[in-house]
Amino acid sequence: MIEFRAVTKRxxxxxxxxxxxxxxxxxxxxxxxxxPSGCGKTTSLRMINRMVEPTSGTILVDxxxxxxxxxxxxxxxxxxxxxxxxLFPHRTVLDNVATVPLLSxxxxxxxxxxxxxxxxxxGLPAELGxxxxxxLSGGQQQRVGVARALAADPPVLLMDEPFSAxxxxxxxxxxxxxxxxxDELDKTIVFVTHDIDEAxxxxxxxxxxxxxxxxxxxxxxxxxxxxxxxxxxxxxVGRDRGYRSLSFVDSGEVALDQVSTVAIGQPAGAPTAExxxxxxxxxxxxxxxxxxxxxxxxxxxxxLTPGGSLYQAGTxxxxxxxxxxxxxxxxxxxxxxxxxxxxxxxxRQVLDLIERARPTATGAERGH
Amino acid sequence: xxxxxxxxxxADPANWTGPAGVPARVGQHLLYCLIAVAAASAIGVPLGxxxxxxxxxxxxxxxxxxxIRALPTLGLVTLLYLVAGGGTGPVLVGLVVLAIPPILAxxxxxxxxxxxxxxxxxxxxxxxxxxxxxxxxxxxxTPLLMSxxxxxxxxxxxxxxxxxxxxxxxxxxxxxxxxxxxxYGQFVAGAVLIALxxxxxxxxxxxxxxxxxxHGLRVVARAAKRPASANRSSQxxxxxxxxxxxxxxxxxxxGTTGESAAELxxxxxxxxxxxxxx
Numbered sequence: 264m265i266e267f268r269a270v271t272k273r274x275x276x277x278x279x280x281x282x283x284x285x286x287x288x289x290x291x292x293x294x295x296x297x298x299p300s301g302c303g304k305t306t307s308l309r310m311i312n313r314m315v316e317p318t319s320g321t322i323l324v325d326x327x328x329x330x331x332x333x334x335x336x337x338x339x340x341x342x343x344x345x346x347x348x349x350l351f352p353h354r355t356v357l358d359n360v361a362t363v364p365l366l367s368x369x370x371x372x373x374x375x376x377x378x379x380x381x382x383x384x385x386g387l388p389a390e391l392g393x394x395x396x397x398x399l400s401g402g403q404q405q406r407v408g409v410a411r412a413l414a415a416d417p418p419v420l421l422m423d424e425p426f427s428a429x430x431x432x433x434x435x436x437x438x439x440x441x442x443x444x445x446d447e448l449d450k451t452i453v454f455v456t457h458d459i460d461e462a463x464x465x466x467x468x469x470x471x472x473x474x475x476x477x478x479x480x481x482x483x484x485x486x487x488x489x490x491x492x493x494x495x496x497x498x499x500v501g502r503d504r505g506y507r508s509l510s511f512v513d514s515g516e517v518a519l520d521q522v523s524t525v526a527i528g529q530p531a532g533a534p535t536a537e538x539x540x541x542x543x544x545x546x547x548x549x550x551x552x553x554x555x556x557x558x559x560x561x562x563x564x565x566x567l568t569p570g571g572s573l574y575q576a577g578t579x580x581x582x583x584x585x586x587x588x589x590x591x592x593x594x595x596x597x598x599x600x601x602x603x604x605x606x607x608x609x610x611r612q613v614l615d616l617i618e619r620a621r622p623t624a625t626g627a628e629r630g631h
Numbered sequence: 632x633x634x635x636x637x638x639x640x641x642a643d644p645a646n647w648t649g650p651a652g653v654p655a656r657v658g659q660h661l662l663y664c665l666i667a668v669a670a671a672s673a674i675g676v677p678l679g680x681x682x683x684x685x686x687x688x689x690x691x692x693x694x695x696x697x698x699i700r701a702l703p704t705l706g707l708v709t710l711l712y713l714v715a716g717g718g719t720g721p722v723l724v725g726l727v728v729l730a731i732p733p734i735l736a737x738x739x740x741x742x743x744x745x746x747x748x749x750x751x752x753x754x755x756x757x758x759x760x761x762x763x764x765x766x767x768x769x770x771x772x773t774p775l776l777m778s779x780x781x782x783x784x785x786x787x788x789x790x791x792x793x794x795x796x797x798x799x800x801x802x803x804x805x806x807x808x809x810x811x812x813x814x815y816g817q818f819v820a821g822a823v824l825i826a827l828x829x830x831x832x833x834x835x836x837x838x839x840x841x842x843x844x845x846h847g848l849r850v851v852a853r854a855a856k857r858p859a860s861a862n863r864s865s866q867x868x869x870x871x872x873x874x875x876x877x878x879x880x881x882x883x884x885x886g887t888t889g890e891s892a893a894e895l896x897x898x899x900x901x902x903x904x905x906x907x908x909x
Contacts, residue, residue: 335758353770353846395851397851
């Protein structure tokens with residue numbers, strides 16, 4: 264548990280980066296600090312391991328005032344991951360990961376053994392350990408950065424915009440990886456980002472900061488999107504927060520419709536007035552045949568109208584609505600866990616489900 | 632014609648023996664150079680590391696370095712010689728003063744050049760100031776540090792000829808003697824020997840550089856080589872023509888920032904690699 268008690272940071276030039284911050288970060292979960300640039304989120308993070316000293320106030324980690332400890336010793340007990348990873352270019356990946364154990368006086372053999380375990384934990388092949396950071400992709404470097412921060416098994420992990428320098432696809436993979444790791448490790452993680460999507464995706468609690476270092480709202484992501492505390496938070500979480508909040512609506516029982524399907528390589532049969540879904544041998548959706556289309560001979564991949572996004576049954580409704588909206592037929596394709604065709608769903612059906620989920624929410628609102 | 636005279640002079644066995652022979656002159660010259668560069672490194676490297684590490688005094692350092700560069704070495708050595716009343720001391724002091732600025736600038740730029748994220752990570756993981764300096768900043772500074780030392784060595788080898796001017800031997804002797812008696816063969820032989828010594832010492836330092844620069848940094852350099860090669864073709868010309876005065880002039884114009892020191896050291900290293908490759 265990390266407690267900020269009336270913490271203020273005023274820099275030498277007079278700017279107030281953090282203003283009277285009172286905040287308790289719960290143990291064992293991911294807490295995200297989010298806000299526009301200059302809101303003091305990074306400064307707040309860096310005060311936890313004394314990379315920045317507060318002007319006034321107290322920060323406690325597990326009840327201990329951070330000022331009681333010598334900074335290097337304090338920092339060795341707190342994992343630290345930064346943007347661009349900050350790996351040591353002159354050391355191999357394995358020695359990078361072994362840094363903190365070596366600083367803490369472990370033998371080289373034991374530290375390297377531990378480092379190898381961590382590479383495996385973050386999903387990197389062992390032979391990467393002999394390479395140098397410059398030989399790795401951005402995503403791999405970031406994984407090594409996480410492994411390095413975890414090497415001495417610290418209870419607390421500080422992550423300062425760790426994924427903002429990698430491309431969106433890799434970033435999503437890294438976020439999933441972090442959530443998977445957290446399932447195993449149950450660390451107290453403080454994660455700084457300026458990206459509200461990332462914040463609601465990975466945070467169990469989200470602290471929204473506004474300019475001038477003031478905490479605007481501190482809540483679970485679903486709460487933040489459903490009930491922003493004020494106009495600033497509402498503006499920051501964005502215009503499409505209604506859509507985004509679907510990420511937290513479970514699908515429950517989605518009644519699936521069926522459409523006619525045809526397998527690639529099979530004859531399409533007589534033209535119909537319906538869209539026909541084309542599947543491959545594993546029953547993975549490949550695309551659509553428009554109504555009244557005639558196909559000479561067997562159906563091939565080339566003549567298909569590309570499909571929209573796929574919705575995996577059982578995941579939040581955001582994906583279901585997107586599948587319906589992005590599909591050329593207006594029918595969202597629902598797949599099972601193995602990616603095989605399960606059925607289709609229309610946007611209207613998804614909206615009905617959302618409407619049905621609403622009474623509890625409005626009931627809570629009336630209760631205020 | 633002149634080269635024929637030079638080969639004649641070099642072929643004369645009388646010029647290869649005794650206290651005035653080529654081996655003795657090379658030995659003296661080499662000794663002055665090694666002592667001067669060693670002493671300058673002993674002063675410049677720790678100072679450059681400290682200023683780069685703390686970030687304090689960088690302005691003062693670059694300013695002082697540039698003004699020292701402007702000192703005419705011959706005048707300085709003669710002055711020190713006259714004030715001290717003879718001996719090798721003044722000559723060595725003059726050479727050391729000449730060798731310090733490139734070493735200092737290279738070391739400082741090397742430390743300043745270390746990625747801020749890397750230094751921040753080192754601190755955040757719990758390295759003390761000393762651990763950061765020894766384990767992170769110094770290893771990463773070695774390429775520019777070594778460029779500084781090689782640059783200093785080239786300048787010292789060339790300038791050590793002034794030792795002869797105050798009567799202390801070295802390869803400046805054939806140069807001066809040849810000039811005095813208009814024996815151009817001897818004169819050119821002296822110049823060529825100095826140049827050969829410079830190339831040889833630079834090659835030795837290049838090998839030393841391969842030993843001290845961590846392998847991981849050479850990997851980085853190789854990875855960065857491809858995009859950099861585009862503007863490299865235009866660089867040697869510019870630095871080659873501008874030479875020493877151009878390099879220091881640039882620094883003066885660019886102001887006394889860390890970046891100008893870095894650029895200076897990088898230009899120095901480019902000039903060398905350009906020279907030794909040709």
